Amino acid sequence: MFVTKKNINGQDYYYLQKSVREGKQIKSEYIAYLGKDKMQAEIKAAEIKQQKENTSQVESNIIPTRKQITIEELAMFCKRKGFVYPSGEVYGGLSGFYDYGHNGILLKRNFENIWRQYFLGLSDNYFEIEASEIMPENVFIASGHLKNFTDIAAKSKKGHIERADHLLEKYLKKRVDGLGVEELTSLLKEHKAVCSICQSLIDYIGPINMMFPVQLGIGTGTKAYLRPETAQSPYVNFKLEHEITRGKLPLGLALIGRAYRNELSPRNLLLRQRAFTQAELQIFFNPAKINEHEDFENIKKYLLRVVRTNEREKSAQYVSAQELAKEIPKFYVYHMVKVQQFYFEILKFPQEKFRFFQLNDKEKAFYNKYHFDMEAELDTLGWTEIGGVHYRTDHDLKGHQEISKKNLSVTDEETKQKFIPHVLELSFGVDRNFQTLMTFSYSIDEKRQNTILKLHPKLAPIKAAVFPIIKEEQYETIAEHIVKDLKKEFMCVYDRSGSIGKRYARNDEQGTPFCITVDDKSPQDQKVTIRDRDTTQQIRVKIKDIKNVLRKLINEEITFEKAGGKVETRTKENFV
Numbered sequence: 001m002f003v004t005k006k007n008i009n010g011q012d013y014y015y016l017q018k019s020v021r022e023g024k025q026i027k028s029e030y031i032a033y034l035g036k037d038k039m040q041a042e043i044k045a046a047e048i049k050q051q052k053e054n055t056s057q058v059e060s061n062i063i064p065t066r067k068q069i070t071i072e073e074l075a076m077f078c079k080r081k082g083f084v085y086p087s088g089e090v091y092g093g094l095s096g097f098y099d100y101g102h103n104g105i106l107l108k109r110n111f112e113n114i115w116r117q118y119f120l121g122l123s124d125n126y127f128e129i130e131a132s133e134i135m136p137e138n139v140f141i142a143s144g145h146l147k148n149f150t151d152i153a154a155k156s157k158k159g160h161i162e163r164a165d166h167l168l169e170k171y172l173k174k175r176v177d178g179l180g181v182e183e184l185t186s187l188l189k190e191h192k193a194v195c196s197i198c199q200s201l202i203d204y205i206g207p208i209n210m211m212f213p214v215q216l217g218i219g220t221g222t223k224a225y226l227r228p229e230t231a232q233s234p235y236v237n238f239k240l241e242h243e244i245t246r247g248k249l250p251l252g253l254a255l256i257g258r259a260y261r262n263e264l265s266p267r268n269l270l271l272r273q274r275a276f277t278q279a280e281l282q283i284f285f286n287p288a289k290i291n292e293h294e295d296f297e298n299i300k301k302y303l304l305r306v307v308r309t310n311e312r313e314k315s316a317q318y319v320s321a322q323e324l325a326k327e328i329p330k331f332y333v334y335h336m337v338k339v340q341q342f343y344f345e346i347l348k349f350p351q352e353k354f355r356f357f358q359l360n361d362k363e364k365a366f367y368n369k370y371h372f373d374m375e376a377e378l379d380t381l382g383w384t385e386i387g388g389v390h391y392r393t394d395h396d397l398k399g400h401q402e403i404s405k406k407n408l409s410v411t412d413e414e415t416k417q418k419f420i421p422h423v424l425e426l427s428f429g430v431d432r433n434f435q436t437l438m439t440f441s442y443s444i445d446e447k448r449q450n451t452i453l454k455l456h457p458k459l460a461p462i463k464a465a466v467f468p469i470i471k472e473e474q475y476e477t478i479a480e481h482i483v484k485d486l487k488k489e490f491m492c493v494y495d496r497s498g499s500i501g502k503r504y505a506r507n508d509e510q511g512t513p514f515c516i517t518v519d520d521k522s523p524q525d526q527k528v529t530i531r532d533r534d535t536t537q538q539i540r541v542k543i544k545d546i547k548n549v550l551r552k553l554i555n556e557e558i559t560f561e562k563a564g565g566k567v568e569t570r571t572k573e574n575f576v
Contacts, residue, residue: 001016001017001018001045002016002017002018003015003016003017003034003041003045004016004017005038006301006302006303007301011036012036012038013033013035013036013302013303014033014034014035014036014037014038014041015032015033015034015303015318016032016034016045032351032352033303033344033351067442067443067444068379068380069379069380069439069442070379070380071268071269071380071381074269074435074438074439074442075269077438077442077451078101078104078269078438079101081101081103081453081509081510082101082102082103082104082510083100083101083103083104083107083438084098084099084100084101084104084269084270084434085098085099085101086098086099087099095266095274096263096266096272096273096274096275097273097274097275098269098270098273098431102461103461103462103510103511104434104461106461106462106491107434107437107438107455107459107460107461107511108277108430108431108434110458110459110460110461111430111433111434111437111459112256112277112279112430114346114347114458114459115256115279115342115428115430116128116254116256116279118342118346119252119254119281119338119342119426120252120254122252122338123250123252125245125248125249125250125251125252126251126252126253126254126281126283127241127245127251127252127253127254128253128254128255128256129233129234129237129241129253129254129255130255130257131230131233131234131237131255131257132233133226133227133257133258133259133260134214134216134224134225134226134227135224135225135227135232135233135236136222136223136224137222137223137224137225138403138404139225139232139236139400140211140225140228140232141403142396142399142400142402142403142404143232143235143367143395143396143399143400144366144367144395144399145211145228146209146211148366149209149210149211149228150207150208150209150210151163151207151208151210151263151264152164152165152179152180152181152184152205152206152207152208153204153205153206153207153208153264154167154184154188154193154195154202154204154205155202155203155204155205156194156195156197156198156200156201156202156203157200157201157202157203158195158198158200160195160197160198160200161208161264162195162196162197162264162265163264163265164184164188164205165177165179165184166265166267167188167193167195167196167202168184168187168188168191168193170196171187171188171191171193172187172191177359177362177363178359178360178361178362178363178364179362181205181206181207184205185205188202188205189202208264209262210228210261210262210263210264211225211226211228211260211261211262212225212226212260212261212262213225214226226259226260227259227260228259228260228261229259229278229280229427230255230256230257230258230259230278230280231280231282231392231396231425231427232396233255233257234253234255234280234282235282235396235397235400235423236400237253238251238253238284238397238408238421239406239407239408241253242284242410247410247411247413249284249285249286249410249421250283250284250285250286251283251284251285251421252281252282252283252284253281253282253284254279254280254281254282255278255279255280255282256277256278256279256280256430257277257278258275258276258277258278259275259276259277259278260274260275260276261274261276262274268381269435270431270432270434270435271381271384271431271432271435273431276429276430276431277429277430277431278427278428278429278430279427279428279430280425280426280427280428281425281426282423282424282425283335283423283424283425283426284421284422284423285331285421285422285423285424286412286419286421286422287393287394287419287421287422288412288419289331290329290330290331290332290422291325291329291330291331292330292331293330293331293334295334296321296325296330296333296334299321299334299337300320300321300322300325301320301321301322302320302321302337302340302341303318303319303320303321304318304319304320304321304324304333304336304337304340304356305317305318305340305351305354305355305356306319306324306355306356306357306358306372307355307356307357307358308327308358309358309359309360316355316356321333321334321336321337324336328370329370329391331424332370332389332391332424335389335424335426336356336372336389339374339387339389339426340354340356343374347437347456347459348456349376349440350440352377353376353377353440354374354375354376354377355374355375355377355383356372356373356374356375356389357372357373357374357375357383357385358371358372359371359372359373364390365390367390367392367393367395367396368390368391368392369391369392369393370389370390370391371388371389371390371391372388372389373385373387373388374386374387374388374389374428376436376440378435378436378439379439384432384436385429385432386428386429386432386433386436387426387427387428387429387432387433388425388427389424389425389426389427390424390425390427391422391423391424391425392422392423392424392425393422393423394420394421394422394423396423397420397421397423398420401420408420437455437459438453441453441454441455441511442454445508448505448508448536450505450508450509451508451509452508452509452533452534453508453509453510453511454511454533454534455511455513457513457514457553457554458554458555459511460511460512460513461491461510461511461512462491462492462493462507462510462511462512463486463490463491463492463512463513463514463550463554464486464490464492464493464512464513464514464515464516464550465492465493465494465495465503465507465512465514465515465516466479466482466483466486466492466493466494466495466515466516466517466518467479467495467496467500467503467515467516467517467518468496468517468518469500469517469518469519469520469522470520471496474523475518475522475523476496478518478522478523478543479494479496479518480494482516482518482528482543482546485546485547486546486547486550489547489551490547490550490554493507493512495507500517503515504531507533508533511533512533513532513533513534513553513554514530514531514532514533514550514553515530515531515533516528516529516530516531516546517529517530517531522543526542526543526544527540527541527542527543528540528541528543528546529567530546530549530563530564532560535560537560537561537566538566538567538568539560539561539563539564539565539566539567540564540565540566540567541563541564541565549563549564
């Protein structure tokens with residue numbers, strides 16, 4: 001194994017590579033992504049090599065060994081720390097609906113804002129809109145949702161209903177996406193399947209539409225539906241937005257909002273709900289230009305982690321954008337690169353726990369020509385969909401043109417040819433990404449004997465906690481002044497309850513990256529002690545510099561070690 005470097009768009013990327021002899025040929029494959037810093041890459045490579053020697057198997061890098069957390073444990077933790085809890089819990093909760101608490105909504109909004117900043121920044125012609133969650137029936141006739149947006153239900157003799165494919169997966173121990181009614185019926189009968197709730201035999205298997213109908217007005221009012229996806233709003237608004245933005249393509253319309261599906265089997269906390277948030281970017285483009293992108297040359301060597309339909313027996317493979325573009329159009333592949341960079345470089349996902357999973361013709365949505373799911377490997381759940389890259393062709397706009405009788409075609413400025421734009425959809429489940437981030441961040445520190453939520457500072461609900469070391473006026477006055485000043489720019493808290501050790505532990509649990517202590521020297525030297533959540537390292541910083549230091553730390557413009565004067569890390573015993 002050896003470290004190799006790839007230069008992509010002027011930036012060096014380091015990978016761990018190994019060579020394997022197959023007969024007379026020597027083939028190379030990538031083992032792990034090591035980051036952009038050469039020194040850190042060599043350190044990580046050495047760690048992986050040592051791990052191989054110790055365990056006799058190669059494992060990926062990034063995250064340290066941590067306790068795997070079950071759905072039940074995560075749900076309890078989220079509830080206890082004010083992240084997420086069942087909606088209407090005082091009445092026993094409502095299946096498939098969850099409320100975000102004071103910490104949860106801050107994390108969710110941080111994710112949305114980071115997503116918004118990144119994806120709208122891909123082009124000057126990408127814009128955000130907001131639209132109604134209730135839409136007229138004709139929208140969903142045109143889109144095909146009324147006809148095709150169904151799940152196949154399995155109904156027991158005692159009347160309980162669950163998804164037929166989910167029930168079958170319990171017997172086969174593998175995913176069964178894309179099976180029709182006949183196939184599901186045959187397999188469930190073969191395995192003598194019984195209801196997961198009442199244990200009685202399955203009596204009926206058939207499709208059920210998942211949309212929520214809404215009756216508007218009194219009596220014979222207009223029939224409408226809660227939208228099952230956010231995507232239709234950009235389609236019905238496309239022509240107007242295209243005219244307002246001076247007719248330039250590609251045109252991106254982004255929307256972050258709620259969608260509603262009457263799921264047969266809500267489960268796994270936020271992963272399958274009846275009301276959820278999507279962040280989607282619909283990119284309208286000329287289909288004649290699908291195999292080009294002005295910036296493709298700069299990313300062609302970038303390596304994507306993919307599982308293609310013909311390679312499912314293998315783990316995710318590193319495939320260059322250039323190589324994948326031999327099978328998938330360049331415009332599509334370019335945006336796959338941008339999605340992966342979002343997860344790796346912005347959200348700091350562990351690379352070995354992310355992949356693109358290609359769906360076959362049976363599995364993909366009825367409106368998609370190409371379909372790759374973004375998947376994350378979650379504790380105890382395995383690989384789980386958190387979003388997708390979908391080539392929807394002109395399916396939606398053509399349908400809306402037919403039903404509305406409105407001309408939705410546009411004219412190419414160069415060729416003067418008229419066409420209906422095609423659409424590339426980047427779709428993200430906000431709640432699913434929220435749960436993924438919580439899972440990846442959750443860890444138990446045996447030395448500290450407490451839970452640590454290692455959220456990236458940009459994502460953390462609270463950026464800093466400020467403590468007076470003792471409850472005396474001079475220390476509290478300084479701490480209160482610091483909090484007041486920091487709140488102009490950052491979410492922060494003032495905490496004076498309990499020992500310093502308990503305050504540290506409390507904030508470690510909710511993911512606060514930096515704790516600021518007004519200590520015994522602060523009144524004299526006008527400095528404070530700042531502690532890093534993950535390493536427990538401490539530095540001394542001038543009070544007047546705190547805001548600037550925090551800003552640089554959060555934005556990764558400076559390392560913690562270089563942000564101030566280092567002080568000896570105190571042990572837990574010092575705080576008891």
